[in-house]
Amino acid sequence: AQSVTQLDSQVPVFEEAPVELRCNYSSSVSVYLFWYVQYPNQGLQLLLKYLSGSTLVKGINGFEAEFNKSQTSFHLRKPSVHISDTAEYFCAVSDRDDTDKLIFGTGTRLQVFP
Amino acid sequence: DAGVIQSPRHEVTEMGQEVTLRCKPISGHDYLFWYRQTMMRGLELLIYFNNNVPIDDSGMPEDRFSAKMPNASFSTLKIQPSEPRDSAVYFCASSLALANEQFFGPGTRLTVL
Numbered sequence: 001a002q003s004v005t006q007l008d009s010q011v012p013v014f015e016e017a018p019v020e021l022r023c024n025y026s027s028s029v030s031v032y033l034f035w036y037v038q039y040p041n042q043g044l045q046l047l048l049k050y051l052s053g054s055t056l057v058k059g060i061n062g063f064e065a066e067f068n069k070s071q072t073s074f075h076l077r078k079p080s081v082h083i084s085d086t087a088e089y090f091c092a093v094s095d096r097d098d099t100d101k102l103i104f105g106t107g108t109r110l111q112v113f114p
Numbered sequence: 115d116a117g118v119i120q121s122p123r124h125e126v127t128e129m130g131q132e133v134t135l136r137c138k139p140i141s142g143h144d145y146l147f148w149y150r151q152t153m154m155r156g157l158e159l160l161i162y163f164n165n166n167v168p169i170d171d172s173g174m175p176e177d178r179f180s181a182k183m184p185n186a187s188f189s190t191l192k193i194q195p196s197e198p199r200d201s202a203v204y205f206c207a208s209s210l211a212l213a214n215e216q217f218f219g220p221g222t223r224l225t226v227l
Contacts, residue, residue: 032213043118043205043218090157094213101170101212106156 002026002095006105014113015083021076021108023065023091030096033074035065038088038107047089050074061085086112118219120206126225132194135222137206138187145212148181148191149205151221157205163189164212196226 005024013019025031032051036044048059055067065076074091091105119138127133139146147162161171166183183189193200203223207216
């Protein structure tokens with residue numbers, strides 16, 4: 001069965017610094033990949049998604065992610081973070097060779113300090 | 115579209131009481147999902163529906179939990195009787211297809227005293 005690993009439960013960074021949030025999934029031939037953001041007391045919002053095509057995906061708020069099939073990873077990056085990026089970030093994977101069901105990671109809390 | 119709508123936004127109840135959470139998915143979405151989020155267990159999928167039919171309820175914790183979807187625009191999650199360990203934020207989400215992006219509602223924060 002598909003699984004998603006977000007190794008970092010918390011990532012503290014200073015404002016304007018670059019950040020990378022890591023996401024790895026179980027090996028599979030065909031997957032859809034997603035990153036969601038959850039601001040305090042809100043639901044999850046889609047940041048970006050990879051379905052096919054270019055492995056570098058650009059999303060909202062200046063975030064981007066790169067699909068690396070050989071390393072089964074989909075890390076999220078931003079070159080310069082803002083205080084407003086403080087939130088919980090979830091990686092999710094849909095295994096097209098299995099149930100298609102979306103499997104969420106445990107989340108990474110990004111804390112941006114001034 | 116207004117997005118996924120959930121009500122109530124907050125619910126405080128006493129142990130043993132019945133709790134009903136409501137969800138209106140985005141029009142045209144064939145899939146509806148119920149999730150529970152807690153600090154200890156993170157985001158858990160409880161059940162999902164396709165065209166109003168429950169497909170996978172393996173995440174429902176126990177018989178005290180039940181979910182229905184009487185039509186394409188409405189679903190309920192009921193807990194009877196409620197217990198303090200049911201305290202959590204419950205999210206409803208909908209999507210066009212199972213593998214597609216899901217659109218989440220704002221959640222219902224449930225506190226069982």
